Amino acid sequence: MWKTRERCALALVLVLVLVLVLVLVLVLVLVLALALALIAPLIAIPGTAVGATAYGSRATAVDGTVQTIDAINPSSRAAGLFALYTPSFGSSTKTNEYGGEAVLRKAGTAGAYQVVSVCTALTTCPKPGDNDIPADGVVLSASPGAPPTSGYSCVTICTPGTCSSWPA
Known part of the structure; x- marks a missing residue:
């Protein structure tokens, strides 16, 4: 019985970590896109x-x-x-x-x-x-x-x- 609970808890932790990583990646992509949009006019190549x-x-x-x-x-x-x-x-x-x-x-x-x-x-x-x-x-x-x-x-x-x- 403990093994089943441990496996469920471990699976839940892994899912939460995966969701957290995906959210962080999404936030990073949005921040980079915003930064590029703000900086692009300042670094335009002739x-x-x-x-x-x-x-x-x-x-x-x-x-x-x-x-x-x-x-x-x-x-x-x-x-x-x-x-x-x-x-x-x-x-x-x-x-x-x-x-x-x-x-x-x-x-x-x-x-x-x-x-x-x-x-x-x-x-x-x-x-x-x-x-x-x-x-x-x-x-x-x-x-x-x-x-x-x-x-x-x-x-x-x-x-x-x-x-x-x-x-x-």
């Missing part, structure tokens, strides 16, 4: 920033210089990122003072923009980061390690299928 895909999007300066846009409306500006912020992102870029930003307003031609202002970490300007996004324009933003935003007076921004003269 070209993979959180935001709309920029695959094939480019900025072309008047002199013909072409720069690939890494991200559109990213939630963070990772090192080496060349990003485009549009009015759908909000009223400003919410970036820090490091890097550079060029505020652009639409010009007459589709995809063409006039440069309103350029501000970088190396120039004296009132707003070296977090520039306002014009309702009729965009902001090109480069973090340290990305191509410079200065040297532009007029820019054409093309996304696949939006410009008739797509640069090679």
Whole structure:
């Protein structure tokens, strides 16, 4: 009779331990998923920033210089990122003072923009980061390690299928 009770008690203990282990594993998975969701925007690799895909999007300066846009409306500006912020992102870029930003307003031609202002970490300007996004324009933003935003007076921004003269 004792052997039957001992076996039942042992089986019950084993079941409880198994349930406890499963609950702990589930909690660990949930904590890791939450941590990844919170940290992912902070550790984005250039070209993979959180935001709309920029695959094939480019900025072309008047002199013909072409720069690939890494991200559109990213939630963070990772090192080496060349990003485009549009009015759908909000009223400003919410970036820090490091890097550079060029505020652009639409010009007459589709995809063409006039440069309103350029501000970088190396120039004296009132707003070296977090520039306002014009309702009729965009902001090109480069973090340290990305191509410079200065040297532009007029820019054409093309996304696949939006410009008739797509640069090679």
